[in-house]
Amino acid sequence: MTEPLLSIERVSHEFGARRALLPGRRTHLAVDDVSLSVAAGESLALVGESGSGKTTLGRVVAKLLTPTGGTVRVDGRDVGGLSGRELLAYRRTVQMIFQNTQHAFNPRRKIRDILADPYEIHGLPAPGGRDAALGELLERVGLHASMLDRYPHQFSGGQRQRIGIARALSLGPRLIVADEPVSALDVSVQAQVLNLFARLRRELGLSLLFISHDLRAVYFLCERIAVLYQGRLVEVAPRERLLEHPLHPYSRRLIAAVPGLGERDSAEVSAADAPAAAPDAGESTAAAVAGAEPVTGVGCHYASRCPLHLQLGRPERCLTERPALRAAAGGSAVACHFAGDEPPAPVRSVVSEEVG
Amino acid sequence: MSAVAVAAATTAGPRVKRGWKIWVGGALLGILALFMLVGPLISGYDPNATDLEARFAGPSAQHWLGTDDLGRDLFTRMAVGGRMTMLIALGAVALASAIAIPLGLLTGYLGGWVDLAVMRVVDLFFAIPTLLVAIGIVGLFGPSFSTTLLALGLAFWPFYARLVRSAVVGVRDLAYTDAARVIGAGPWRIIRKEIVPALLPLLIVQTTVLLGFAVLDEAGLGFLGLGVQPPDPSWGALLAQSRGFVLSHPWIGVIAGVPILLVVLGINIMADVLRDRLDPQGAST
Numbered sequence: 001m002t003e004p005l006l007s008i009e010r011v012s013h014e015f016g017a018r019r020a021l022l023p024g025r026r027t028h029l030a031v032d033d034v035s036l037s038v039a040a041g042e043s044l045a046l047v048g049e050s051g052s053g054k055t056t057l058g059r060v061v062a063k064l065l066t067p068t069g070g071t072v073r074v075d076g077r078d079v080g081g082l083s084g085r086e087l088l089a090y091r092r093t094v095q096m097i098f099q100n101t102q103h104a105f106n107p108r109r110k111i112r113d114i115l116a117d118p119y120e121i122h123g124l125p126a127p128g129g130r131d132a133a134l135g136e137l138l139e140r141v142g143l144h145a146s147m148l149d150r151y152p153h154q155f156s157g158g159q160r161q162r163i164g165i166a167r168a169l170s171l172g173p174r175l176i177v178a179d180e181p182v183s184a185l186d187v188s189v190q191a192q193v194l195n196l197f198a199r200l201r202r203e204l205g206l207s208l209l210f211i212s213h214d215l216r217a218v219y220f221l222c223e224r225i226a227v228l229y230q231g232r233l234v235e236v237a238p239r240e241r242l243l244e245h246p247l248h249p250y251s252r253r254l255i256a257a258v259p260g261l262g263e264r265d266s267a268e269v270s271a272a273d274a275p276a277a278a279p280d281a282g283e284s285t286a287a288a289v290a291g292a293e294p295v296t297g298v299g300c301h302y303a304s305r306c307p308l309h310l311q312l313g314r315p316e317r318c319l320t321e322r323p324a325l326r327a328a329a330g331g332s333a334v335a336c337h338f339a340g341d342e343p344p345a346p347v348r349s350v351v352s353e354e355v356g
Numbered sequence: 357m358s359a360v361a362v363a364a365a366t367t368a369g370p371r372v373k374r375g376w377k378i379w380v381g382g383a384l385l386g387i388l389a390l391f392m393l394v395g396p397l398i399s400g401y402d403p404n405a406t407d408l409e410a411r412f413a414g415p416s417a418q419h420w421l422g423t424d425d426l427g428r429d430l431f432t433r434m435a436v437g438g439r440m441t442m443l444i445a446l447g448a449v450a451l452a453s454a455i456a457i458p459l460g461l462l463t464g465y466l467g468g469w470v471d472l473a474v475m476r477v478v479d480l481f482f483a484i485p486t487l488l489v490a491i492g493i494v495g496l497f498g499p500s501f502s503t504t505l506l507a508l509g510l511a512f513w514p515f516y517a518r519l520v521r522s523a524v525v526g527v528r529d530l531a532y533t534d535a536a537r538v539i540g541a542g543p544w545r546i547i548r549k550e551i552v553p554a555l556l557p558l559l560i561v562q563t564t565v566l567l568g569f570a571v572l573d574e575a576g577l578g579f580l581g582l583g584v585q586p587p588d589p590s591w592g593a594l595l596a597q598s599r600g601f602v603l604s605h606p607w608i609g610v611i612a613g614v615p616i617l618l619v620v621l622g623i624n625i626m627a628d629v630l631r632d633r634l635d636p637q638g639a640s641t
Contacts, residue, residue: 062538091540103531108553117549121540167539 003076004037005207006061006094006175011035011070012231013056030056031067032231035325038175043201043208045218045239047254048228055099057228058177058211062096063087074175088122095168099180101160105152111138111163112148118170141166141196158189162196169200175207182217194220215258219243227251230301233325237332247334249308298322300336308338377632381625384618391615392442395435403436404428404587412605421611425601430594430611437589438615444505444583444590445570449563451509452516457559459513460520461547465528475521481514486569487576494582501590504583508570519562520555527554557634564627568620575616591616 011034016027031053038044046054059065061072063079071078074093082090098104105114115134119126126133135145141162152160161181168176178197182190194217200206201221212218218225219239226236227248235248246252303309303318315338323335334340396403399420407427415422421430463471481489493507527533528551536546571591577583578592579599586593591612598609 064534064537088540091538096535096538098531098535100531104535106532106536106550106553109549117536117541118539121545164535167535171539 005040005042005074006209007035007037007073007076008057008061009035009071009073011057011060011067011072013053013060013065014068030231031060033070034228034231034233035070036226036233036236038207038209040174041201041205041207042224043210043222045222045225046209046211046228047213047215047218047225049213049254051230052228053231054211054228055179056231058096058179058209061175061209062094062177063090064096092122092171093173094175094177095171095173096177096179097161097164097168097181099184101157101164101184104164105160107152110149110151111155114152115148115163115167115170118167122171124170137166137170138163140169140200142192156189157185158193161185161193165193165196165200169204173206175209177209177211179211180213181210183212183214190217197221215243215255227254232301233335234302235332235334235336236325237330237334241330241332245330245332247328247332247339248302248336249306249339250302251334253307308336312338377625378629381622381629384622385626388438388615388619388622392435392438395438396432399429399432399435401429401432403432403589412601414607422607424597424608430608433589433594434591434611434615437584437591437594438619440501440584440588440590441571441574441592441616442619444501444508444574445567447505448508448512448570448574449566451505452512452566453559453563455509455513456516457520460517461524461551463517464521464524465543465547465551467525471521475518478514478518481511486511486515487573490573490577491580491582494577499577499582499585501584501588504574504577507577508573511573512566512570516562516566520559523555523558524551527551557631560634561627561631564623564630568623568627571616571619571623 011031012029013031014027014029034053034057036044046057048054056065060067063082066080071080073079074090079090105111112131112134115137116130118124119130119133124133131145131148134148138145138147143159143162143166147155152163155163164181181197182193185193197208197210198221201208208221210218210222222239224236224238225242227234227242227250229250235242235246235251237247242251243255246255299319299321300306300309300323306318309315309318317337321337323337325333325335328334328340332340405428407423410419410423410427411425413419413423413427419429419431421434423429424433459474463474484492489511490504490507493510494503497503497506533546533550536550541549574583574590575592575595578590578594579596581596583592583596584590586597594612595609595616598612602609
């Protein structure tokens with residue numbers, strides 16, 4: 001395998017870590033020892049419920065956060081200590097698109113000024129004049145040059161997201177971190193923006209780190225999918241493989257919870273599973289936010305809600321040994337001691353038992 | 357028909373009100389400014405020229421606002437004193453802004469220990485009433501025009517710095533400053549292009565409000581005899597002087613006090629107008 005464009009090596013991020021010396025300070029381990037890589041031109045999805053650390057990981061890659069542990073490499077080079085010119089060069093390589101289109105633009109500045117920023121900061125060449133360059137940029141994302149003198153609030157959410165994409169593209173990046181770029185948009189607009197992403201990937205050969213909880217969008221856009229649960233990577237697999245043969249019990253629940261995707265296996269399972277998975281997701285989110293459930297670092301952090309753990313008779317190993325990511329069939333890698341060893345059928349019975 | 361009328365009335369309402377405010381505020385400040393600038397020229401008196409023949413003269417054709425205990429023309433003294441007071445107020449606000457705005461931007465943007473240290477100093481100032489801080493500083497350097505300016509400036513900055521800081525914190529964490537960082541903007545560019553423009557309405561309004569306070573506090577210091585020293589007039593000094601004759605010649609106190617009231621009223625009305633125009637969010641919440 002050639003060297004990946006982006007490689008995330010054992011990255012952790014703990015919020016409040018610097019203040020932890022003071023007594024009574026609570027820290028929160030948002031990303032816990034995650035390793036991933038993205039090849040040039042590849043599109044990798046980060047999925048997981050809110051609080052799973054996917055956004056934090058994206059912000060680490062975009063260098064909005066400095067990770068408290070691990071290394072991020074681009075083209076094999078550690079990007080941790082970059083500053084000045086090198087940091088600017090990094091910005092030209094890696095760009096980010098934000099979820100909230102309402103706040104991603106300074107409401108007091110015209111689109112022209114906002115889009116001119118990258119040109120001013122990086123001294124980008126604009127052979128035909130800057131106006132022409134900015135107009136061309138807008139056309140590339142399906143807007144018109146005549147919109148340059150408008151303010152952000154004069155656009156719809158979908159249009160603003162296109163402007164966000166244009167802003168990122170102006171630097172000619174090779175990797176774009178897209179943090180839930182469509183989840184705040186109307187469903188009809190989502191498809192348009194996703195199509196734009198697909199087109200730009202095709203035309204420009206972009207790599208994408210696509211953060212989403214929407215598995216359909218992910219399926220449409222990404223070749224590989226990484227599943228995060230409470231800051232840890234539980235499974236990473238090629239798109240079809242993950243959606244059709246999820247190995248990790250958490251991945252299974254996540255996929256079963258999406259109507260229309262879970263059906264692929266069996267309609268009754270998804271119907272039985274969906275109500276079980278939905279409250280579960282909500283509950284664990286609340287737990288992650290409140291920090292009610294201590295992540296001890298010992299054992300598997302999913303064990304307490306894991307149907308497989310239950311089915312196997314609560315093996316001791318799940319509680320004492322943290323599962324390492326191991327390769328499995330079909331290009332998958334899974335962080336579970338037991339997943340994939342057993343036939344999938346009994347798992348369902350356990351789940352339906354739990355529901356009933 | 358009636359629905360149309362109601363709609364028209366509701367849309368016309370605020371506009372009429374705003375128009376009223378800007379005219380009253382503007383007229384008040386305009387007339388007072390005119391009074392201070394050209395008053396001494398048209399009255400023809402020297403503000404410090406005594407005329408013992410005409411002590412405590414009431415308002416008349418010669419002395420439009422009467423004279424004081426030494427026969428000095430009060431119209432002229434009020435106009436000249438007004439200049440002094442306004443200079444002190446403007447200077448004090450400029451000084452406070454010069455300290456508070458950069459400090460507030462810095463602490464708000466950087467956070468961390470810088471923020472912690474500066475804000476503890478601010479807390480210290482907060483524990484003491486503004487006027488007391490000013491009195492302390494006057495006590496240190498002796499009363500004079502420049503000390504009053506310095507004292508008020510130093511007394512005002514902590515309040516202002518905290519305000520700026522909290523406003524910066526509110527803007528700093530918005531997604532668009534993140535977006536600017538991802539594009540490669542450095543801290544100075546972010547402060548200049550993203551944060552300061554968002555604060556500008558607040559800064560303009562607060563500076564205006566502070567100006568009103570400065571006029572009041574100059575009068576307060578002057579009244580205590582800690583402001584501009586006689587024979588130089590200032591509104592505070594004139595107010596202090598009038599105290600001696602408040603029973604025998606009460607109109608002197610009225611003449612010294614009413615312009616202070618009018619200026620502060622005018623400034624506050626204008627601050628209101630500015631807030632309505634520049635910072636619609638702040639006005640509604």
